[in-house]
Amino acid sequence: MMRGWIVPPPKEPTKNEQKFRAEREQKVKALKKHGYLTSRRIEDAMLRVRREDFIPAPYRDYAYEEVPLPLPGEEATISCPHSYPLFYEPLGLDKGQRFLEVGLGSGYGTALAREIVGDDGLVVAIEIDPLTFRFARDNLKMAGYKDIVLVEGDGGMGYPEMSPYDKICVTAACKAVPSPLIEQLREGGRLIAPVMEKGIQNLVLLEKSGKAVKEKRICEVLYVSLRGEFGITP
Numbered sequence: 537m538m539r540g541w542i543v544p545p546p547k548e549p550t551k552n553e554q555k556f557r558a559e560r561e562q563k564v565k566a567l568k569k570h571g572y573l574t575s576r577r578i579e580d581a582m583l584r585v586r587r588e589d590f591i592p593a594p595y596r597d598y599a600y601e602e603v604p605l606p607l608p609g610e611e612a613t614i615s616c617p618h619s620y621p622l623f624y625e626p627l628g629l630d631k632g633q634r635f636l637e638v639g640l641g642s643g644y645g646t647a648l649a650r651e652i653v654g655d656d657g658l659v660v661a662i663e664i665d666p667l668t669f670r671f672a673r674d675n676l677k678m679a680g681y682k683d684i685v686l687v688e689g690d691g692g693m694g695y696p697e698m699s700p701y702d703k704i705c706v707t708a709a710c711k712a713v714p715s716p717l718i719e720q721l722r723e724g725g726r727l728i729a730p731v732m733e734k735g736i737q738n739l740v741l742l743e744k745s746g747k748a749v750k751e752k753r754i755c756e757v758l759y760v761s762l763r764g765e766f767g768i769t770p
């Protein structure tokens with residue numbers, strides 16, 4: 537069991553491509569019906585990217601179930617399917633934008649982002665765990681993504697070499713949003729992150745406007761802890 541979630545038992549994968557495609561289409565319909573998925577670009581990306589290709593074989597059959605699944609590495613998980621539109625819709629992730637993801641995990645969210653920003657955009661993704669990093673890198677390569685900037689290191693420090701970013705997504709829970717990430721956000725840019733407040737995690741959306749940073753709480757969430765310099769877990 538991961539904290540707060542019950543992981544289904546590992547098993548031999550049995551589903552074929554057709555079955556996965558049907559489940560993917562059903563999932564997108566359900567996410568639209570429940571109001572998570574509202575934009576055409578994110579919908580198209582979720583239909584195009586085969587989530588099952590980013591999941592270790594013993595858990596692959598559960599690809600479209602609403603449960604985070606374990607990945608190689610210390611604490612890594614692929615998040616539930618609904619959490620991608622939950623993060624990307626309020627961010628307003630769209631064509632042509634420069635996007636930074638902290639917490640690459642399986643590479644699935646990264647692939648979705650690549651599809652959404654398109655050829656005129658940029659995707660940079662950082663992972664701190666070397667095993668998880670290699671897993672994601674191989675998944676993305678096998679899925680045919682060649683132009684994503686993958687960085688192994690502490691994402692709390694951001695990646696100033698390619699800043700400023702229009703949008704930043706942090707996929708691990710932090711005590712407070714790391715200051716380098718706010719610095720690397722462009723004027724008018726948005727950042728989304730799970731932030732630990734009074735013992736619970738809130739999904740927080742920040743918008744940078746001059747020296748001010750507007751902040752909005754979206755909902756309660758449950759994510760693995762950010763590691764590194766700004767982490768909950770050092």
Ligand SMILES: C[S@@+](CC[C@H](N)C(=O)[O-])C[C@H]1O[C@@H](n2cnc3c(N)ncnc32)[C@H](O)[C@@H]1O
Pocket residue numbers: 609611612613614615638639640641642643644645646662663664665668689690691692707708759760761762763764765767
């Ligand atoms: C919930 S998982 C990410 C899920 C991912 N978005 C996906 O689609 O599979 C969070 C990830 O953040 C990573 N992580 C934790 N602290 C980090 C840090 N300081 N820098 C970069 N990655 C970090 C974890 O190792 C884990 O892989």
